[in-house]
Amino acid sequence: MYGDFECLTNKINTCLPKKDRSFSHKYQKHEPMSFTVYIKYKHADYKAPITYRGPNATKLFFDTVKAEALAIKNIYNKKQPIKMTTEDEEHFQRTHVCHICDGDIRKKPSPYSPKDEPDFRKVRDHDHLLDPAKCESNYRGPAHNLCNLKYQEPSFIPVFIHNLSGYDAHLFIKELGGDKGVIDVIPNNEERYISFSKEVGAVMVEGDDGKQVKVPGIKLRFVDSFKFMAASVDSLAKNVKEFRETVKYFPKDKLDLVTRKGVYPYDYMDSWDKCEETKLPPQEDFYNQLNESHIKDGDYEHAKSVWKAFNIKTLGEYSDLYVKTDVLILADIMEHFRDVCLKTYKLDPAWYFTAPGLSWDAMLKTTEVELQLLTDYDMILMLEKGTRGGISQCCNRYGRANNKYMKDYDENKKSKYLMYLDANNLYGWAMSQYLPHGGFKWSTVSDVTHIADDSDTGYIIDCDLQYPDNLHNLHSDLPLAPESRIPDGSKQPKLLTTLYDKEHYVVHYRVLKQYLQLGLKVKKVHRVLEFKQSPWLKKYIDLNTEMRTKAANDFEKDFYKLMNNSVFGKTMENIRKRLDIRLVCDPKKAEKLVAKPNFKGRTIFDERLAAVHMNKTKVIFNKPIYVGMSILDLSKHLMYDFHYNLMKPKYRDDIKLLYMDTDSYIYDIQTEDFYQDMKGMIDYFDTSDYPENNRYGMPRVNKKVLGKMKDENAGKILEEFVGLRSKMYACKTEKELIKKSKGVKKCVVKNRISFEDYKSCLFSQEVQYRTMHLIRSTKHEIHSIQVNKIALSGKDDKRHILEDGVHTLALGHYAIKNEKSEK
Numbered sequence: 001m002y003g004d005f006e007c008l009t010n011k012i013n014t015c016l017p018k019k020d021r022s023f024s025h026k027y028q029k030h031e032p033m034s035f036t037v038y039i040k041y042k043h044a045d046y047k048a049p050i051t052y053r054g055p056n057a058t059k060l061f062f063d064t065v066k067a068e069a070l071a072i073k074n075i076y077n078k079k080q081p082i083k084m085t086t087e088d089e090e091h092f093q094r095t096h097v098c099h100i101c102d103g104d105i106r107k108k109p110s111p112y113s114p115k116d117e118p119d120f121r122k123v124r125d126h127d128h129l130l131d132p133a134k135c136e137s138n139y140r141g142p143a144h145n146l147c148n149l150k151y152q153e154p155s156f157i158p159v160f161i162h163n164l165s166g167y168d169a170h171l172f173i174k175e176l177g178g179d180k181g182v183i184d185v186i187p188n189n190e191e192r193y194i195s196f197s198k199e200v201g202a203v204m205v206e207g208d209d210g211k212q213v214k215v216p217g218i219k220l221r222f223v224d225s226f227k228f229m230a231a232s233v234d235s236l237a238k239n240v241k242e243f244r245e246t247v248k249y250f251p252k253d254k255l256d257l258v259t260r261k262g263v264y265p266y267d268y269m270d271s272w273d274k275c276e277e278t279k280l281p282p283q284e285d286f287y288n289q290l291n292e293s294h295i296k297d298g299d300y301e302h303a304k305s306v307w308k309a310f311n312i313k314t315l316g317e318y319s320d321l322y323v324k325t326d327v328l329i330l331a332d333i334m335e336h337f338r339d340v341c342l343k344t345y346k347l348d349p350a351w352y353f354t355a356p357g358l359s360w361d362a363m364l365k366t367t368e369v370e371l372q373l374l375t376d377y378d379m380i381l382m383l384e385k386g387t388r389g390g391i392s393q394c395c396n397r398y399g400r401a402n403n404k405y406m407k408d409y410d411e412n413k414k415s416k417y418l419m420y421l422d423a424n425n426l427y428g429w430a431m432s433q434y435l436p437h438g439g440f441k442w443s444t445v446s447d448v449t450h451i452a453d454d455s456d457t458g459y460i461i462d463c464d465l466q467y468p469d470n471l472h473n474l475h476s477d478l479p480l481a482p483e484s485r486i487p488d489g490s491k492q493p494k495l496l497t498t499l500y501d502k503e504h505y506v507v508h509y510r511v512l513k514q515y516l517q518l519g520l521k522v523k524k525v526h527r528v529l530e531f532k533q534s535p536w537l538k539k540y541i542d543l544n545t546e547m548r549t550k551a552a553n554d555f556e557k558d559f560y561k562l563m564n565n566s567v568f569g570k571t572m573e574n575i576r577k578r579l580d581i582r583l584v585c586d587p588k589k590a591e592k593l594v595a596k597p598n599f600k601g602r603t604i605f606d607e608r609l610a611a612v613h614m615n616k617t618k619v620i621f622n623k624p625i626y627v628g629m630s631i632l633d634l635s636k637h638l639m640y641d642f643h644y645n646l647m648k649p650k651y652r653d654d655i656k657l658l659y660m661d662t663d664s665y666i667y668d669i670q671t672e673d674f675y676q677d678m679k680g681m682i683d684y685f686d687t688s689d690y691p692e693n694n695r696y697g698m699p700r701v702n703k704k705v706l707g708k709m710k711d712e713n714a715g716k717i718l719e720e721f722v723g724l725r726s727k728m729y730a731c732k733t734e735k736e737l738i739k740k741s742k743g744v745k746k747c748v749v750k751n752r753i754s755f756e757d758y759k760s761c762l763f764s765q766e767v768q769y770r771t772m773h774l775i776r777s778t779k780h781e782i783h784s785i786q787v788n789k790i791a792l793s794g795k796d797d798k799r800h801i802l803e804d805g806v807h808t809l810a811l812g813h814y815a816i817k818n819e820k821s822e823k
Contacts (some may be wrong), residue, residue: 001065001159002038002331005057005168006323009029009270009784018767019788028784030775032057032171033269035678036327037064038245039072040335043130046248051324051582053275053316059174061571062179065220067198069157073201073218075129076153082124088139092124099125099141100151112400119146128153156197156219158350162233162330164224165192170780177585177609181217186353187581190603190611191777195353196583225334227354231558233326234261236333239555244335246328257306258325259332263299266290275316280307290773290784292747316451336440340559344547356573359566366543367615369536371624372438379440379529380621382462386506387572387629388482391636393798394723395477397762398806399658399668403716405695406734415769417674418658418718419667420731420738421637421709424686425561426663427568428545429707432538434458436626439532446525448509449516458533459509460626465502466521469814471497476810477657481505481516482636487797487811496798499812508633518644531626541706549704571628575621580614605779638707639663646684650677659723664712666721666731675715689714710733722758730758744791745772754792761792762805768792 007030017023034053041047052060064474084092090157096105105122123145143151161168165188176183176198186194201217228234243259250258268274268285280303286295303318312318334349340780341349345362352358374380399419411527425431434454445451448459454520465481479497483505486493504526507515516522539563550558584590590610593599596613605611625793641664647655654670671677675696678685687710688703690696694715702708716733723729727742739749739758760766770791775784799808800816 001068001157002040002327002334003065003159003161003168004036004327004330005032005061005171005325006034006264006269006319007782008033008272008274009267011270011781014270014784015789019114019771022787022789024787026783026785028267028270030087030171030784032061033272033275034323035061035064036323037061037068038133038327038331039068040245040331043127043134043520048249049324049327053320053321058175059178061172062175065159066179069218069220070201070424072157076218078473079128080126080131080138082126082139083135083137084124084126084139085137088137092139092142095142096122097414098143098147103144103780105142105144105147119144121145121568123148125151126462148388155216156221159220159222160225160330162224163223163226165194165227166224167775167782168784169193169196169222170777173583173780174606176583177606181583181584183583184219185581185583186506187579189579190581190613191780192342194227195221195223196467206395223353225330227746228349228352228358229333229337229355229559230562231259233330233333236555237261237329239553240329240332240336241553242336243329244588245330245331246325249328254309257302257309258321259304259329261329262306262325263303263324264319269315269319272467275314276321277315278313279315280304280318281315286474287576290775291750292773323683336555336557340556344543355562356566356569359563362563363537363540363567366540369437371627372440373622373624374440374626376440380625382506382527382529383460383625383629385462385504386460386508386633387625388484388632390632391482391495391497391639392661392726393479393497394659394725394729394796394808395657395799396668396807397658397723397801399666399721401655401717401719403717406719414670415672417667417669417671418721418731419669419674420664420712420718420746421667422664422712423562423642424704424708424710425706426635426638427565427631428541429638430565431564431568432535432541432706433634434535435537435630436533437536439530440626441530443528443530444584445530446529448528448558450510451513453510455530456534458531460506460529460531460629461509461512462504462506462529463512464523465505465515466523467499467501468519468521471519472810472813472815474648475499475518476813478640478660479505479810479812480518480520480640490797494798497810499810499814508630508637511633511637514637514640518602518640537567537627540564540815543702545706568628568631571624571627571631573623573628575619575623578616580616582614584610584612603779635663639665642684642709646681650681658721659729661727666718666723666729668721678711684709686710691715721753722755722762724758724761724792724794726798728792730755741791743789744770745774748772748791757792761794765794765805766792767794 009028010031012026012029014025014027035057036049036051039047050064086657098105108120122142122579125140125148126144127138127140132138181199181202183196183198185196188194197219199217199219203215204212204224205215208214237260246259249254263286265281265286266282267287267289278776283295283300286300301607307318310321338349341347345365347358349358399418402413436458443459445459448461451459479499481502482495482497483502484493484495487496543721544560544564548557551557551560582593584593585608590612593612596603598617600613600615603611603612613780651669651671656668657665658668659666675698682699682701686702686705686708687698688700689710690698690700696715704745713733716735718731718733720732727740729740737755739753741749752770761768768791771786771788773784773786775782800811801808
């Protein structure tokens with residue numbers, strides 16, 4: 001099923017606080033107004049989308065999906081007999097490959113005993129839902145008996161809603177509490193859920209022994225399609241060529257009008273009276289406060305064309321068409337997504353909750369790897385300590401280029417280039433290396449410098465490291481061995497690159513070899529964890545990389561990139577952070593949970609539904625975190641290698657690192673012509689994004705090669721850089737501005753923060769506030785809120801800022817110690 005809601009945005013009259021301080025206030029309350037539900041049937045005649053507009057929309061939504069689910073359950077209960085043609089029988093007799101698992105049915109498993117014979121005998125598999133009276137055949141192929149028995153219809157129906165977790169779930173979740181049946185939930189927190197399910201149609205009957213026995217119903221599993229495709233319906237629709245579901249309900253001459261995302265006056269629709277208006281609102285009333293944007297003239301003309309073509313009488317009818325087409329387009333997008341997954345991996349996303357879960361199974365299926373799960377708690381603790389995320393820091397806070405390619409080039413000053421370099425699919429490169437997979441044991445090996453990178457045996461070391469003072473100036477921009485610690489004046493631990501000595505530092509052996517080669521000293525080795533390793537993940541990474549190069553559109557390119565990145569996310573999953581939250585609609589059950597010793601807290605949403613938060617009584621470590629830890633360390637190995645073994649030896653004191661963020665560098669380089677220098681280092685770079693016949697004569701090579709560095713500006717001159725702290729910087733090129741401010745909406749950064757604002761913040765020590773509009777829920781009540789918060793600040797606790805406010809030193813630098821002692 002597919003669904004969506006539209007809401008009225010009822011105004012709330014309030015007074016705005018002063019804008020020179022942080023505040024948050026509500027200005028709209030969202031009231032459910034309408035919904036559309038669409039059921040995608042595989043065999044049955046298709047059924048038109050169900051659209052409703054009016055009071056009690058959320059209750060009617062749940063009643064609708066419940067009724068449809070019970071109807072589908074009845075279809076599941078009618079098991080159709082097999083029907084085969086002569087050709088089907090011939091195919092069955094001559095084919096010995098199980099069409100379900102692709103295994104050879106004649107090949108017996110090892111070990112094998114006669115009692116296994118029933119499981120592995122050859123049987124005819126058929127589609128139990130396909131009525132033989134309505135088809136020539138419902139035979140699917142030969143199969144192992146065991147595979148055939150497991151190949152059952154699902155016990156749930158997925159209901160896909162785009163941005164379910166962030167919006168729609170809040171609208172109707174309380175309705176689930178008004179119906180008997182268990183609610184299962186996968187929570188992010190008490191109000192935000194990855195997915196949730198509700199069983200409907202279960203009944204109690206009397207068993208043979210006179211006791212009551214439950215006959216299971218069917219579950220409605222509500223799933224967020226945004227968790228698979230993190231983009232708007234509008235952008236996703238642009239990459240769909242065939243709208244197979246939409247075309248069923250609209251004539252071909254009107255298909256172009258409905259197969260693109262329409263425009264809707266969200267803020268204008270603030271009362272039921274607006275639904276009765278008989279003409280389209282003026283263009284200015286389509287202004288979107290949330291994104292601070294007006295619609296384009298072409299979009300308004302499109303809205304007028306839709307109004308006219310469909311003979312729309314009221315704004316309510318326009319809303320009905322809008323939500324209906326939204327759902328049908330989502331269905332087309334998701335069905336296309338399913339087709340791509342089934343074709344590439346033979347896996348159906350409809351069985352999954354998120355892209356990471358899908359990608360993890362796709363990886364296991366493709367590689368056929370067996371990953372050992374650790375049972376030694378000390379090993380787990382050691383690996384957790386060695387897991388460190390990506391480095392993000394601002395090292396030198398201002399840079400200005402001056403070179404012959406610039407219009408305002410000053411020949412009397414030194415030639416200087418600012419270069420924004422980015423590693424191609426850094427984690428993809430790391431995932432293609434030799435990675436641990438099993439054979440974990442404590443080792444007595446203490447010297448790993450002689451162990452080859454591609455050895456069958458690898459090591460993770462717990463050691464003490466010394467950072468000699470003579471390296472401090474050389475390494476101050478980018479110290480080795482980053483560590484998680486709480487900076488002075490902060491309360492939260494952050495990943496810092498420091499020049500401190502390290503104790504009990506857990507590191508991958510390849511990275512430790514690199515650290516030693518670059519001058520660090522090992523003072524003591526505490527423990528060494530040995531493991532078997534191989535490039536077992538490379539097959540999966542290469543498959544997705546190959547499929548990405550063959551992709552026909554941006555949708556598929558992004559999909560294969562997502563499938564690589566999502567696998568990494570699963571290797572990093574922190575089981576400790578999982579929550580035990582129960583959604584309860586039975587007061588007696590709530591009382592029992594509250595009375596338990598591991599009860600933590602509860603939130604009552606209304607008289608029908610409450611969330612009960614329980615402390616976990618056990619943690620099952622069933623994730624191979626050693627893979628994620630190794631990927632993170634190896635990715636740093638590539639970045640350090642590029643900086644210290646290529647760029648620093650070439651430019652020595654003429655290069656400064658301005659900024660770094662995980663897989664990218666922004667450099668300040670004094671040289672006559674960096675682009676000519678690049679040609680001499682071309683094996684390290686992907687230059688495929690440079691224009692043909694570019695002004696530098698740059699050859700276009702190494703397209704999408706993993707781990708190669710790419711000029712993010714593809715030859716456009718980066719003229720000026722301002723950095724305030726991690727995730728807060730601005731770059732000015734000859735043609736565009738790049739502005740970043742973490743925690744501030746993109747539309748605010750784009751429209752209301754200028755490059756000069758960054759400079760003013762840096763050089764005048766200003767703290768700048770900006771207001772922004774957001775959607776927030778409180779106890780599943782949705783409001784639009786206006787927030788005023790710090791948008792730009794020069795405070796940076798990751799580095800020691802020098803008196804000029806521009807240059808910095810790494811924490812732990814001997815000069816900082818001397819400065820403090822002098823004071």
